[in-house]
Amino acid sequence: MTQPPIAAERLVKLYQGRPAVDGISFTLPADSLTGLLGGNGAGKTTTIAMIMGLLTPTSGEVHVLGADMQRERFRALKHMNFVSPYIDLPMRLTVRQNLMVFGRLYCVDDLADRIGVLAQEFDIHDLLDRPTGRLSSGQKTRVSLAKALINQPKVLLLDEPTASLDPDTADWVRARLERYRSESGATILLASHNMNEVERLCERVIIMKKGQIEDDGTPARLLQRYGRLTLEEVFLDVARGSSGIREPVL
Amino acid sequence: MLPAAVRAYVNPSFDRETAMRDSMQTALSDYTDSLRRISAMVGRYSYVMRGSWPRLAELVYWPAVNMLMWGFVQTYIGQKAGYFAQAGGTFIGAMLLWDILFRGQLGFSISFLEETWSRNLANLLISPLRPVELAIAMMIMSLIRLAIGIVPVSIVANVFFGFNVYGMGIALAAFFMNLILTGWAVGILVSGAILRNGLGAESLAWTVMTLFMPLACVFYPVAVLPAWLQIVAWMLPPTYVFEGMRALLIDHQFRADLMIEAFALNLVLFIAGATGFAKLMDAARRNGTLLQTGE
Numbered sequence: 136m137t138q139p140p141i142a143a144e145r146l147v148k149l150y151q152g153r154p155a156v157d158g159i160s161f162t163l164p165a166d167s168l169t170g171l172l173g174g175n176g177a178g179k180t181t182t183i184a185m186i187m188g189l190l191t192p193t194s195g196e197v198h199v200l201g202a203d204m205q206r207e208r209f210r211a212l213k214h215m216n217f218v219s220p221y222i223d224l225p226m227r228l229t230v231r232q233n234l235m236v237f238g239r240l241y242c243v244d245d246l247a248d249r250i251g252v253l254a255q256e257f258d259i260h261d262l263l264d265r266p267t268g269r270l271s272s273g274q275k276t277r278v279s280l281a282k283a284l285i286n287q288p289k290v291l292l293l294d295e296p297t298a299s300l301d302p303d304t305a306d307w308v309r310a311r312l313e314r315y316r317s318e319s320g321a322t323i324l325l326a327s328h329n330m331n332e333v334e335r336l337c338e339r340v341i342i343m344k345k346g347q348i349e350d351d352g353t354p355a356r357l358l359q360r361y362g363r364l365t366l367e368e369v370f371l372d373v374a375r376g377s378s379g380i381r382e383p384v385l
Numbered sequence: 386m387l388p389a390a391v392r393a394y395v396n397p398s399f400d401r402e403t404a405m406r407d408s409m410q411t412a413l414s415d416y417t418d419s420l421r422r423i424s425a426m427v428g429r430y431s432y433v434m435r436g437s438w439p440r441l442a443e444l445v446y447w448p449a450v451n452m453l454m455w456g457f458v459q460t461y462i463g464q465k466a467g468y469f470a471q472a473g474g475t476f477i478g479a480m481l482l483w484d485i486l487f488r489g490q491l492g493f494s495i496s497f498l499e500e501t502w503s504r505n506l507a508n509l510l511i512s513p514l515r516p517v518e519l520a521i522a523m524m525i526m527s528l529i530r531l532a533i534g535i536v537p538v539s540i541v542a543n544v545f546f547g548f549n550v551y552g553m554g555i556a557l558a559a560f561f562m563n564l565i566l567t568g569w570a571v572g573i574l575v576s577g578a579i580l581r582n583g584l585g586a587e588s589l590a591w592t593v594m595t596l597f598m599p600l601a602c603v604f605y606p607v608a609v610l611p612a613w614l615q616i617v618a619w620m621l622p623p624t625y626v627f628e629g630m631r632a633l634l635i636d637h638q639f640r641a642d643l644m645i646e647a648f649a650l651n652l653v654l655f656i657a658g659a660t661g662f663a664k665l666m667d668a669a670r671r672n673g674t675l676l677q678t679g680e
Contacts, residue, residue, distance in 0.1 A: 150673070184676055187511045191670040213513040221676065223504040225429065232432045239425030240512045242418045266436075282508075 138201045140165050140290050140322040141186060146195035148181050148346075155181045157346035158195070165289075166320040168312075170333035172366075173343035174374045179326040182343070183292050186324070187217060199290055211290070213241060216283040219294035223275075226268025230259060230278050233267055234285060241286035253281040257311065273304035280308065284315060291315075293325045297332060305329075309336055330367040340366065342373050349373050422514050426522030430496050431529070444534040448484045452538050455480040456546040474548035475634050476604060481539060481550050482560055482630060483603045486623055487594050488534055489568025490575070492527035494590035497576040501584055507676055516666065523576075524569055531565075556633050559644040560626045566651040567622045568594070570658035577665030583674055603627050622647040622654060 139162040148156040156178040163169050173179045184190035186197050188208035197204045202211035224233045231250065238246040254260045257277045262270060267278060276296065283291060293312070297305035309332060316323050327333050333340055334354050342350040342357075350357060350373065354366055361369045434440055459476035500506040509519065542548045550557060575593055578586040597603075600614070601623035607615050618624045625647035629640045669675050 148673075180676070181673070184673065189507065189510055189670065189675045190673050191667070209513055209515065212511060215511065217507075217511050219507070221504075222507040224508065225433065225499070225503040225505050227436050227503075228429065228432050232429075236425050236429040236432075237508070237512070239421050239428070240509075240514050242421050242513070 138198060139163060140200055141324065142196075142198040143182070143186065144196045144198075146182065146185060146197065147193045148178075148185060148190065149193045154346045156185070156192075159343070159346070159348050160195075161341060161348065161351065163322050163324060165322055166316070167339065168316050168323045168325065168337050170337035170340040171324060171326040171343065172328075172330075172333060172340055172370055173326075173349075176345075177343040178346040179343055180294060181346075183217075183294055183324065183326055186292060187215065188212070213286065214289040215292070216286060216288040216290075217292045217294070218276075218279050218283045218296045220276075220296075220298045221294065224267050224279065224282060226266065228267055229264050230267055230270075230281075231263040233278070234263075234282060237282050238285050243286055249285060253284060256284075257281045272299050273301065276300055276304065276308060280311065287319060289319075289321055291321050291323045293323065293327075295327055295329075296325070297327070297329060305332070312336060330365065330370055334366045342370070344373055418513075419515070419518055422518045423522050423525070426514065426519060427525050427529075430499065430522070430526045433499060434530075441533065444488075444530055445537055448481075448488065448534045448538040449541060451480050451484065452477060452542055453545070456542060456548070460546065474542075474546065475631055477542050477546055477548045478550060478553075478630050478634055479603050479627060481535065481542065482564060482626060483598070484535055484538070485531060485561055486564040486568050486597065486601075488531050489527050489565045490572045490594050491568075491590065492530035493523045493569055493572030494575050494579075495530075496523040496526045497572075497579060498587060498590060501579060501587075506580075510675055516662070520573060523572070527565070527569065527572070553630075553633060556629070556639045559641075560630060563622055563626050563644060563647040563651055566648075566655060567597075570651065570654040573655075573658040574661045577662035580662075580669045581665040581672070581674060597621060597623055600624070601627060606631060620650070622650040625650070 141161075141163040143162075144160050146156050146159050147154065155176075159178075159182065171179050171182065181190060185192050186199060186204065188197075188204040188211075191205060199208075199211040200214055202208060204211065225236075228236070234250045234253065235246065238249060243249050250263075254263055257280060259274070259277055259281060262274055262278065267275065270278065280296070283293075296312070297308050300308065312323065312325075313336060315321065325333065325337060338353060340350075340352065340354055340357055341348055350360070350369075352360065357366065357369050358364065361372050363369050363372065455476045459474060462476075500509060539550045542550060553560070571593060572590075575586070575589050578589055600618050601621050602610065602618055603623075607618050607624060607628060610618055625643040629643040629647075632638050632640045632643070
């Protein structure tokens, strides 16, 4: 039986005895786009950091593409990538230099061609020879996405990829993510505060609260379960503990 | 996976030759990929250096200022005291060797700091780049920075003060190797501290090596120190190098014994630095500081 691209099993992360993630388990199949929702401090970024091997779980295991991320993460890392507004690309390097560096780190063949394709895809041709630090937020996001796709990852982790973007650029980014997923069959995990984004992109939503999985299902199923019209209302129900569940969680 | 020889023994139908060829191809491919990643990081730091002339100038500026100052001090003292006149440029030699130690460590640490300053560390840590590959890239950059800084200054030392550091010959290679090993060992440990504690530990990169200056007896013999401090001094590999340099310039004697002892101590220091780095990296993974490398 083939293993799911991402499998988290009884993951726990304690900081000074306090649980940031408290015994969560889930698997994400290939060719899927899953949203990870939750308020500040719900444990989303901690979960993503453990999936990437940046953070050691207090207990439990994460397997990515069959590799145990604590013991053999380098087997998986060449097939993964990550975008977050909390990390940057070197600002003094031009966009092309950054893409060259990361392309070589991921041992991408025909790198110049790959950069050409990404420049076309993300409309960054005119930016290639500009220092990355001199780009606008929207331009930086497009470049970060191009970096994240340089190795055509089988697993893509996105931590609030459209934070601080104007609606037009955010919509443009979402369209590119949808396209990448449909073309590559990648497994994408998207942590976001933007309910519209999650509703539009994700076929499955995992809602976290206080380090635990509060709910898990398709957007339609969650709307039905909480008797709400939008995911934002569902999110507020969960966040405020005023659960309006109209059917038992299965 | 079991080695090909074991698999052949367990399973007689196993094609040992093909398996060994496959293993060798995999090993070769891993090796090639590793070289690509190291060259990617060297390229990344070179782009930064080439793109900023103040950074390039700074590499030469301080070594040049130090060398000129100590060169004139040496000239002045040499005119007043016969012993120093025979000492054949110990101050200038000490200054140049000190710069190899200090700039060697700084060159390593600055490459690492570049990643934290630019908030790029997480990008690297989630890439296939191994810590040892990053360390090798930073060592290469340390050598490049040293070459840019020290080679022009050594030429100036020759032109201004008639001191030819390259005249030390094979001894210079031994001095250089020992000093750069100490610089890298300390640089690795400082990088671990920055990983674990964020940019709050940045000042270590600039200051930790200055502790070596009085203890490693850069400008004076170990005998000057109080007896108890001499014990501490002899625990530091650079002490052997600076004593060796004085033996060469004053007594015209290459002390291979000192270099071997320094090398042995450097091995211990290097292993301690690498172990410390691994432990600090583990601590950073446990404490979640890898995503937050600010203050």
